[in-house]
Amino acid sequence: MAKLVRKRKSASLVSEGNVTPSPAKKARSDAQHHHSFESIRASRYKTINDKPTAKSTPLDLFVWGSGSMCELGLGPDAKTKEVKRPRLNPFLKKEEVGIVDFAVGGMHVLTLDKSNNLWSWGTNDSGVLGRDTSGQADKNLRDIDSVKDEDDEDGDLNEAESTPGKVEGLPKDDQIVRVAASDNLSVVLLESGQVWAWGTFRNNEGILGFSKDVKIQKTPVRIEELENIVQIVAGKDHILALDSKGLVYAWGNGQQFQLGRKIMERSMMSSLEPRSFGLKNIKFIGSGEFHSFAITRDGKVLAWGLNQYGQCGVDMNIEDGAVVGKPTEIKSLKGKKIVYITGGEHHSIAVSESGELYTFGRYDMKEIGIEKEKLPMDDCIVDAHGNVRCLPVPTKLTTLPPVNTVACGSHHSLAITKDGLVFAWGFADTYALGLGNLDEDIAKPTRIDNTATREHQIEIVGCGGQFSVSAGIKLDDEKVEERLDKIEQFEEELEK
Numbered sequence: 466m467a468k469l470v471r472k473r474k475s476a477s478l479v480s481e482g483n484v485t486p487s488p489a490k491k492a493r494s495d496a497q498h499h500h501s502f503e504s505i506r507a508s509r510y511k512t513i514n515d516k517p518t519a520k521s522t523p524l525d526l527f528v529w530g531s532g533s534m535c536e537l538g539l540g541p542d543a544k545t546k547e548v549k550r551p552r553l554n555p556f557l558k559k560e561e562v563g564i565v566d567f568a569v570g571g572m573h574v575l576t577l578d579k580s581n582n583l584w585s586w587g588t589n590d591s592g593v594l595g596r597d598t599s600g601q602a603d604k605n606l607r608d609i610d611s612v613k614d615e616d617d618e619d620g621d622l623n624e625a626e627s628t629p630g631k632v633e634g635l636p637k638d639d640q641i642v643r644v645a646a647s648d649n650l651s652v653v654l655l656e657s658g659q660v661w662a663w664g665t666f667r668n669n670e671g672i673l674g675f676s677k678d679v680k681i682q683k684t685p686v687r688i689e690e691l692e693n694i695v696q697i698v699a700g701k702d703h704i705l706a707l708d709s710k711g712l713v714y715a716w717g718n719g720q721q722f723q724l725g726r727k728i729m730e731r732s733m734m735s736s737l738e739p740r741s742f743g744l745k746n747i748k749f750i751g752s753g754e755f756h757s758f759a760i761t762r763d764g765k766v767l768a769w770g771l772n773q774y775g776q777c778g779v780d781m782n783i784e785d786g787a788v789v790g791k792p793t794e795i796k797s798l799k800g801k802k803i804v805y806i807t808g809g810e811h812h813s814i815a816v817s818e819s820g821e822l823y824t825f826g827r828y829d830m831k832e833i834g835i836e837k838e839k840l841p842m843d844d845c846i847v848d849a850h851g852n853v854r855c856l857p858v859p860t861k862l863t864t865l866p867p868v869n870t871v872a873c874g875s876h877h878s879l880a881i882t883k884d885g886l887v888f889a890w891g892f893a894d895t896y897a898l899g900l901g902n903l904d905e906d907i908a909k910p911t912r913i914d915n916t917a918t919r920e921h922q923i924e925i926v927g928c929g930g931q932f933s934v935s936a937g938i939k940l941d942d943e944k945v946e947e948r949l950d951k952i953e954q955f956e957e958e959l960e961k
Contacts, residue, residue, distance in 0.1 A: 809874055
């Protein structure tokens with residue numbers, strides 16, 4: 466996700482153009498051979514995962530946070546750059562468009578409507594919007610040149626990027642069932658099991674590319690190596706896909722071992738082709754920004770990738786730049802019946818079958834949602850000054866009612882309770898928590914309670930680098946009162 470700073474300004478990404486690299490002939494040959502071998506091997510496995518079905522319930526869509534890079538999709542007016550509490554998106558009204566699902570990247574959003582149209586908004590430097598916004602960009606540049614005052618902080622946003630628009634070039638005869646978004650890439654899963662994508666991947670050195678032959682892919686194309694896919698998830702600059710046979714595929718940036726395999730410098734471009742890496746009998750996949758997760762059919766939770774703050778939940782290699790080089794079981798989650806797991810830049814959250822939430826990773830921006838006095842200090846790692854650096858052991862969060870799901874931004878998190886209420890915690894300076902003006906980061910999960918969403922049962926949440934998105938259904942007055950009674954009772958019990 467987009468890197469956070471304590472200032473409410475974002476530096477724009479610089480477009481690198483559609484420069485085509487020259488791929489290594491041997492790497493291409495090896496990749497083709499590998500794909501053929503994997504296809505033959507996969508055909509021998511039994512089907513263990515069902516195909517997902519398309520979502521169909523139209524929802525009201527809400528956005529909030531810092532949107533100086535068009536992340537909020539509220540149009541070009543300068544006053545939409547900072548939204549401190551959830552606000553209804555006026556361009557995607559339930560009665561007219563009917564959004565049924567969405568995915569949030571670092572600085573862009575994809576939304577799917579009831580008619581199988583995909584909408585996008587946000588920064589388009591890497592082609593992630595899947596539509597042409599160049600005309601408006603040229604106009605903005607001319608307008609800037611004509612203004613004497615070079616300080617454009619209060620200027621309007623790019624209209625084409627800040628206003629939701631339909632993605633162009635996707636198949637019309639195949640239903641979209643899931644969407645995913647990284648910092649610089651957009652991905653959709655179709656009912657047929659096909660995967661389509663556009664944008665690019667970046668690594669520590671800059672743009673890595675979309676494929677070995679394409680630097681930036683500006684329109685949707687099919688990922689030919691993948692078929693019978695049932696789930697897709699995105700990290701900061703890598704993608705995981707799970708197929709019906711329980712095999713996991715990964716591609717993108719692998720410099721922190723998030724692809725589950727070692728990427729050699731001489732064959733780095735081969736990482737842009739989806740490959741399996743030995744995982745089988747998998748029923749669920751999840752991802753942080755630089756680390757990844759999988760849940761096996763028998764309930765084991767595996768993690769790999771960057772682990773410098775213990776965000777993999779594995780008690781090893783917890784220091785700057787440390788990684789877990791291959792899928793490794795998170796032993797402290799054994800027997801917890803984990804059904805969902807995700808992460809931010811340096812923290813992670815797992816959800817059990819009954820709605821219990823386990824959190825672990827970095828602490829200094831309150832990412833894990835546990836107040837300092839309630840930390841299990843025997844499990845924490847402290848720095849040279851005695852300050853808590855991280856909590857590498859998954860720890861149950863006791864200050865939340867049972868939850869349905871969670872979402873992680875770079876340094877903040879959102880959780881939806883089974884009653885459709887949203888709680889937020891973590892980094893506060895960008896308004897991504899939806900709690901208004903705050904003087905400090907939020908250590909304890911705090912309920913988002915504002916006029917726009919108070920009467921809604923929230924169904925989906927998503928976190929970007931400096932903003933958040935939710936969607937839900939408006940309840941009748943009786944159900945609203947029942948829900949408030951439940952939450953008040955829970956909060957009273959916590960205080961005892």
